[in-house]
Amino acid sequence: MHDELTAALREALPPEAVLVDPDVTASYAHDMASFSEAGTPAVVVLPRTVEQVRHVMRTATALRVPVVPQGARTGLSGGANAVEGCIVLSTAKMDRILEIDPVDRIAVVEPGVVNAVLSRAVAERGLSYPPDPSSWEMCTIGGNIGTGAGGLCCVKYGVTAEYVLGLDVVLADGRLLRTGRRTAKGVAGYDLTRLFVGSEGTLGVVVRAVVALKPAPPRQLALAAEFPSTAAAGAAVCSIMESGHVPSLLELMDATTVRAVNAMANMGLPETTEALLLAAFDTPDPAADLAAVGALCTAAGATEVVPAEDAAESELLLQARRMSLTALERVSTATMIDDVCVPRGRLADMLEGVAGIAEAYGLTIGVCAHAGDGNTHPVVCFDARDPEESRRARESFDAIMALGLELGGTITGEHGVGLLKKEWLARELGPTGLELQRGLKAVFDPLGLLNPGKLF
Incomplete structure (x- = not known):
């Protein structure tokens, strides 16, 4: 079967785009959730054109072979993990920025374009692409679309779904579907574009995206506020948002995370803190906004508030936050990175609850959070070589x-x-919601070939 599959794929793909060496294909078996189960791919393909992707899907349908679409494999939930005997379809070679239009404020890109590459390219035209996951130097736009990625700036600018205007998608049987628009408005028919965002490659393979851009904002200034408890930090977050402030960033690091970042990079963050809140503004007068937020932090119980003096100092603070997950990964041999989002008013309850869970299970669990939108990232650190500790981690x-x-x-x-x-x-x-979602999957992928076993 493998020989037949490989031969069929090579009918329309160049030899270098079809990988069968087991040592090579094994490196495509999983994303960054390496502890999640993964099968052995039969073949890895790296198409460069839409027609090549269509050929892969037609071949898969004809031979009834599952297909796992992949971007840069920076995902944290096993969504890009191979299934046994599958075709891994990597879009990494489809990495062209096809168009940047400053009038309509859009970019047209292939799925393999790295987030940071797009951000820098549009910045040269006085524009910005706001979604900025922590892995922005590695992750791709296609992967961001597949997972519905967010980032540090979501509190002000929103998540990936709010920037995807239109898509070209190769369906399971090789048909090409175009969804959405490139206009500022459009409500023609069902919003299939939003349906594909966050679908994790289970409905089709994104081969082109029209994404919205924003005017480049002013350089932001940040501050760090040290709190004696997560409850006090949570109160400060509520006060900031209730007062109508619109920070470009509002991030929270617990004491475990602060110490992990210091251990990795010697950042000099205050290890006496129980919670470190970072706030930033890219407004015309960020210093005034920081002063107002600093006063709110002090009123909520902050023991120290330190505003950055310039953009370079601000970036240093933000870099500490960006390296949080990497720092926590160094605490033990493995991590499970959770991604629970709660109402802002329950943020302190979430952090305090996680601390209790860590104590109950005898584990190190650090939390960093996009505090402005309540999205917490508890990171469970454990020794994967220890079955008992691995059980407690799960x-x-x-x-x-x-x-x-x-x-x-x-x-x-x-x-x-x-x-x-x-x-x-x-x-x-719930049962009804799950039934309807499975029904949608069956409409787009009746044979169940696209990323099987994921989501449900």
Whole structure:
């Protein structure tokens, strides 16, 4: 079967785009959730054109072979993990920026364009592409669309779904579907574009995207506020948002995360703190906004508020936040990175609950959060070589998701479901919601070939 599959794929793909060496294909088996189960791919393909992607899907349909679409494999939920005997379809070579239009404020890109590359390209035209996941130097626009990615600036500028205007998608049988628009407005028919955003490659393969751009904002200034408790930090977040401030960034790091960042990069962050809040503004007068927010932090119980003096100092603070997940990964041999989003008013309850879970299970669990939108990232650190500790890690992970739902939240704010949260998606959606979502999957992929076993 493998020989027949490889021969069929090579009929329309160049030899270098069809990889069969087991040592090479094994490197495509999983995303960054390396502890999630993964199968062995039969073949990895790296198409460069839409027609090549269509050929892959037609071949897969004819031979009834599952296909797992992949971007840069920076995902954290196993959504890009291979299934046994599949075709891994990597869009990494489809990496062209096709158009930047400053009048309509759009860019047209292929899925393999790296987020940071697009951001820098549009910046040269006085524009910005706001969604900025922590992995923005590596992750691709196609992967961001697949997971519905967010980032640090979401509190002001929103998430990926709010910037995707239109898509070209290759369906399971090789047909090409064009959704959405490139105009500022458009409500013709069902919003299929939004349906594909966050679908994790289960409905089709994105081969082109029209994304909205914004005028480049002024350089932002940031401050750091040190709190003696997560409750005080949570109160400050509520006060900032209730007062009508619109920060470009509002991020929270607990004490475990602060110490991990210092251990990795010697950043000199205050290790006496129980919670470190970072706020930034890109307004015409950011210093005045920071002063107002600093006063609110002090009123909420901050023991120290330190505003950055310039953009370079601000970027240093933000860099500390961006390296949080990497720093926590160094605490032990493995991590499970949760992605629970709760109402802002329950943020302190979430952090305090996670601390209790860490104590109950005897584990190190650090939390960094997009505090401005309530999206928390509890990171469970454990020794993957220890079966007992691995069991406790999985149970603590489940306890954190249960806590999030109990607080009125959702199991994922931006990382997606993948393999890691399948059971919890069913709990959040309920029987009717799950039935309808499975029905949509069957409409687009009646043979169940696209990224099978993910989501539900």
